[in-house]
Amino acid sequence: MFKSPTYSLALILLITTFFAFFRLGDHPLEIGDESRGGINALEMLANGDWVNLHYCGEPDGVRAKPPLFIWTVATSMHFFGANEWALRIPSALYIIAVFFLIFKLITLYQSHQFAFWTCLLLLSVSGLVGHHVGRTGDFDAMLLMFLLGGLYHLLRFLDFGNSRAIYWTGLFWGLAFMVKGLAAGTLIPGVLLYMVLSGRLLATLRKRQLWIGAAIGLLFPLGWFLAVQQYGIVWENPEYTGSNVFERLIVHDILERFTQSDFEGRVATSDHNYIFYSLDKTFNLWNFIFWGFMAFGLYRLVKDRKSITRLMLSEKHRLLLLSLSLWFPLAVFLSFVAHALRQYIVPVVPFVGIATMIGICWLWGKYHWPKYIFFILLTFTLGRRLHFFATPHSRPPIAKEQCDYLKDAKAIYVENKALQDDELLYLYFCNQHNLYFENIASQSDYDYYFVRKETYENGSHPDKKVVAEMKEGLLLKLTN
Numbered sequence: 188m189f190k191s192p193t194y195s196l197a198l199i200l201l202i203t204t205f206f207a208f209f210r211l212g213d214h215p216l217e218i219g220d221e222s223r224g225g226i227n228a229l230e231m232l233a234n235g236d237w238v239n240l241h242y243c244g245e246p247d248g249v250r251a252k253p254p255l256f257i258w259t260v261a262t263s264m265h266f267f268g269a270n271e272w273a274l275r276i277p278s279a280l281y282i283i284a285v286f287f288l289i290f291k292l293i294t295l296y297q298s299h300q301f302a303f304w305t306c307l308l309l310l311s312v313s314g315l316v317g318h319h320v321g322r323t324g325d326f327d328a329m330l331l332m333f334l335l336g337g338l339y340h341l342l343r344f345l346d347f348g349n350s351r352a353i354y355w356t357g358l359f360w361g362l363a364f365m366v367k368g369l370a371a372g373t374l375i376p377g378v379l380l381y382m383v384l385s386g387r388l389l390a391t392l393r394k395r396q397l398w399i400g401a402a403i404g405l406l407f408p409l410g411w412f413l414a415v416q417q418y419g420i421v422w423e424n425p426e427y428t429g430s431n432v433f434e435r436l437i438v439h440d441i442l443e444r445f446t447q448s449d450f451e452g453r454v455a456t457s458d459h460n461y462i463f464y465s466l467d468k469t470f471n472l473w474n475f476i477f478w479g480f481m482a483f484g485l486y487r488l489v490k491d492r493k494s495i496t497r498l499m500l501s502e503k504h505r506l507l508l509l510s511l512s513l514w515f516p517l518a519v520f521l522s523f524v525a526h527a528l529r530q531y532i533v534p535v536v537p538f539v540g541i542a543t544m545i546g547i548c549w550l551w552g553k554y555h556w557p558k559y560i561f562f563i564l565l566t567f568t569l570g571r572r573l574h575f576f577a578t579p580h581s582r583p584p585i586a587k588e589q590c591d592y593l594k595d596a597k598a599i600y601v602e603n604k605a606l607q608d609d610e611l612l613y614l615y616f617c618n619q620h621n622l623y624f625e626n627i628a629s630q631s632d633y634d635y636y637f638v639r640k641e642t643y644e645n646g647s648h649p650d651k652k653v654v655a656e657m658k659e660g661l662l663l664k665l666t667n
Contacts, residue, residue: 200287211272214271217319220326224256226615227257244624246422259329263276277324278324282332285537295346315533333366334373378513445526465527477543596635598631599623599633602637602642604659607659614637635665637663
């Protein structure tokens with residue numbers, strides 16, 4: 188192990204870079220947010236509207252997030268072209284910054300050796316360098332980067348007496364709002380719990396710098412609100428609650444998402460076992476070790492009530508108290524809302540890793556055998572992640588076979604919902620400038636037609652023939 192923190196950090200960043208970029212563009216597009224975000228970015232480049240997100244040639248009637256992340260994807264595609272690689276480069280860079288911040292945050296309290304092994308453990312799970320975070324074109328890696336940046340400076344303010352560091356917290360968390368709206372406040376309940384348990388809430392609330400930092404953070408939602416009022420699209424007959432994206436962001440995307448079991452016609456995605464399910468999906472094999480330490484810790488607290496006081500007030504245990512305080516409120520909240528996808532727990536996954544590593548080091552200090560178990564598990568989990576990266580699934584036919592002739596088409600008609608978002612984004616990659624959509628298309632003849640299977644009947648298009656079948660639609664070719 189390197190004796191210098193600089194070398195330890197450099198090695199972690201080198202390994203993280205490899206994990207983030209290894210065969211990054213070889214994996215097929217994800218159907219959900221990644222593909223829709225790619226479409227938003229390409230539409231933005233085409234129409235020059237940097238305030239309103241567009242989808243299929245019209246304002247996006249579903250997505251209500253601010254556009255900061257889409258700006259970065261559009262910029263990447265401008266320089267590197269319309270492809271999976273360019274779509275994912277921003278997230279890969281953000282996840283490298285995330286591990287830099289995790290390392291720096293840990294070394295506020297613990298040794299750089301501890302930070303090194305914790306980061307390696309976190310590299311081995313899917314919750315960070317994986318689906319929806321560090322290797323797909325989604326919002327979460329950028330959100331996590333700003334959340335951790337803000338938290339790092341907040342801890343410098345709370346625990347290390349840097350009174351002006353809180354201003355940086357306001358800046359970073361304000362930028363987090365511009366990525367994913369009110370998700371910027373994800374860590375606030377945990378921070379408040381941490382201050383309560385460590386007995387510093389009231390004293391902190393009296394500090395003038397705290398409120399200046401909060402004012403800096405609030406400038407971002409205020410600025411976004413004013414931008415939407417001035418330049419935003421107003422829907423006269425919106426599909427969902429809210430006449431503009433700011434109203435939809437607050438009411439539909441937060442309140443209705445968390446309270447309505449039939450949100451957007453979906454089946455509820457969360458229940459009381461979310462607290463276990465989310466870690467099983469994001470923290471993988473280490474999840475069992477975390478819960479083992481949690482059970483043992485609760486046993487110790489019940490058996491020795493004085494240990495509760497030591498945990499809350501001892502500086503030695505500050506990082507453990509912080510980690511548990513950040514994880515627990517979010518996990519419980521998401522277990523009682525109607526809709527909570529597994530990636531919603533991502534902002535606190537680093538702290539689950541920290542708590543787990545603290546338990547491993549405690550056990551390591553008492554016995555010799557735990558270190559061998561740890562190295563075996565770490566080698567296995569890191570290897571499994573690399574195997575996953577090295578064996579991508581195949582792309583859908585539209586990405587290659589059909590694109591070979593669609594790229595030369597002069598006009599392609601696309602009926603609404605004839606293509607899933609991943610198929611549609613591949614079509615954008617192939618021939619964006621000659622796409623015409625059902626809601627804006629003229630009655631002219633086209634070279635190719637994408638129509639829904641449910642609306643197509645044999646003989647209904649005598650001048651066209653079926654040349655390919657998609658997941659939800661058919662590809663027709665004009666024959667005369």
